Amino acid sequence: xxxxxxxxxxxxxxxxxxxxxxxxxxxxxxxxxxxxxxxxxxxxxxxxxxxxxxxxxxxxxxxxxxxxxxxxxxxxxxxxxxxxxxxxxxxxxxxxxxxxxxxxxxxxxxxxxxxxxxxxxxxxxxxxxxxxxxxxxxxxxxxxxxxxxxxxxxxxxxxxxxxxxxxxxxxxxxxxxxxxxxxxxxxxxxxxxxxxxxxxxxxxxxxxxxxxxxxxxxxxxxxxxxxxxxxxxxxxxxxxxxxxxxxxxxxxxxxxxxxxxxxxxxxxxxxxxxxxxxxxxxxxxxxxxxxxxxxxxxxxxxxxxxxxxxxxxxxxxxxxxxxxxxxxxxxxxxxxxxxxxxxxxxxxxxxxxxxxxxxxxxxxxxxxxxxxxxxxxxxxxxxxxxxxxxxxxxxxxxxxxxxxxxxxxxxxxxxxxxxxxxxxxxxxxxxx
RNA sequence: GUGGGAUUAGCGCAGUUGGUUAGCGCGUCAGGUUGUGGCCCUGAAGGUCAUGGGUUCGAUUCCCAUAUCUCACCCCA
Numbered sequence: 273x274x275x276x277x278x279x280x281x282x283x284x285x286x287x288x289x290x291x292x293x294x295x296x297x298x299x300x301x302x303x304x305x306x307x308x309x310x311x312x313x314x315x316x317x318x319x320x321x322x323x324x325x326x327x328x329x330x331x332x333x334x335x336x337x338x339x340x341x342x343x344x345x346x347x348x349x350x351x352x353x354x355x356x357x358x359x360x361x362x363x364x365x366x367x368x369x370x371x372x373x374x375x376x377x378x379x380x381x382x383x384x385x386x387x388x389x390x391x392x393x394x395x396x397x398x399x400x401x402x403x404x405x406x407x408x409x410x411x412x413x414x415x416x417x418x419x420x421x422x423x424x425x426x427x428x429x430x431x432x433x434x435x436x437x438x439x440x441x442x443x444x445x446x447x448x449x450x451x452x453x454x455x456x457x458x459x460x461x462x463x464x465x466x467x468x469x470x471x472x473x474x475x476x477x478x479x480x481x482x483x484x485x486x487x488x489x490x491x492x493x494x495x496x497x498x499x500x501x502x503x504x505x506x507x508x509x510x511x512x513x514x515x516x517x518x519x520x521x522x523x524x525x526x527x528x529x530x531x532x533x534x535x536x537x538x539x540x541x542x543x544x545x546x547x548x549x550x551x552x553x554x555x556x557x558x559x560x561x562x563x564x565x566x567x568x569x570x571x572x573x574x575x576x577x578x579x580x581x582x583x584x585x586x587x588x589x590x591x592x593x594x595x596x597x598x599x600x601x602x603x604x605x606x607x608x609x610x611x612x613x614x615x616x617x618x619x620x621x622x623x624x625x626x627x628x629x630x631x632x633x634x635x636x637x638x639x640x641x642x643x644x645x646x647x648x649x650x651x652x653x654x655x656x657x658x659x660x661x662x663x664x665x666x667x668x669x670x671x672x673x674x675x676x677x678x679x680x681x682x683x684x685x686x687x688x689x690x691x692x693x694x695x696x697x698x699x700x701x702x703x704x
Numbered sequence: 705g706u707g708g709g710a711u712u713a714g715c716g717c718a719g720u721u722g723g724u725u726a727g728c729g730c731g732u733c734a735g736g737u738u739g740u741g742g743c744c745c746u747g748a749a750g751g752u753c754a755u756g757g758g759u760u761c762g763a764u765u766c767c768c769a770u771a772u773c774u775c776a777c778c779c780c781a
Binding site (some may be wrong): 279281284338339356384386388389390391392393394398400469472543545554564565566567568591592593594595596597619621651652653654655656657658659660661667669671673681683685688690 | 705706738739740741742771772773774775776777778779780781
């Protein structure tokens, strides 16, 4: 009679990362880290737990109240497991605002939790790269962030046939809607909630909701027409809008630097997070099976001001999740063979003292060659089989005869070729 | 939160129109006379047929619920 056993499955929406999974994740995050470091970003980190209110304030009702893992700790504090990084990094920046040098370029690679129904491209635990620039209001920082985002896909070999960056500006969007609907900021917010769902709800319902907000048929028709306008046409509706200037400069620069082939103006990009104020963008995977935004970001002017009495530190950044990135890389065949490193198994025989083998092991490791020794005594064939299955590239074989001659046999497990090598030249065989 | 599909050995799958010991492939382990692995041969281990109820003389099979996976919706990365 044995006791009932516990489940070996990870919790719903979470994943175990076995060594082969880690190899993949380490590979693509490693490449991204390297690229971000080259772009002069520095890595930071923060806690996984934060007070609930830092999300409740600005992230949006849906995310803060329904999609976070919230709980009360033993001290009675209302906490959230972080569903995103931006409030944390804004808090960190605010805490040292008087000593940091701006503009500041920071990135992190961390895991996040959101309580949602899992599906393709979306789980409950995911890892995300976050890269942000704080302390620059200029369109140049918007451009930098978007060009870095594009670069992160290009380092994997992605080209303009595989993804597209859809770009809009919330200030411009708000000004255009305000002028069309002849309303104020509050009215714009209510109207934008409706038109954000324009493609997702019934046309009748859409029109009814807009009418309830005071719009007439002429305004509704006008809003429809916005979606087929070019950027220049949109800008001409509100030529004095600060957002128009920002977006105009941004697109001029994208054009001039050859990045416009990756980008498109899209008046429909709003983004769900409430804290965005200026440029917003979403990167779409052009493969039809990955039919959701791969990642996105934008500018947020007021987050640092949640923590300190400052309204001059604006941020712009993006978050790139591992789930959608992996789907992208797999779908477009951008993942190479990740094998590679030399790994040596020292095999053993019973008639040679054990310490003769551990000496070889130490020599290999001291020379910077990954190596292990076989445990127990089994037939050589079994030892080689183990080596092969364990991912070894080479085996070292030394019996009494070789020991007496001061040599070992090094077997290449791929080609099955053997070479007799002098004991002192083992490391040299491996190029070390 | 809403709806569809799925769940049989570690993995991938058969199967039972409800009837005694549920199969196959791969994988794992052991052996094929103890110093050479990927092929081959032999053998073994491994399943309360997702879980809990119901119908029935009898349920892995039919019904219901739950869980998990998966796809879409909502929302979002």
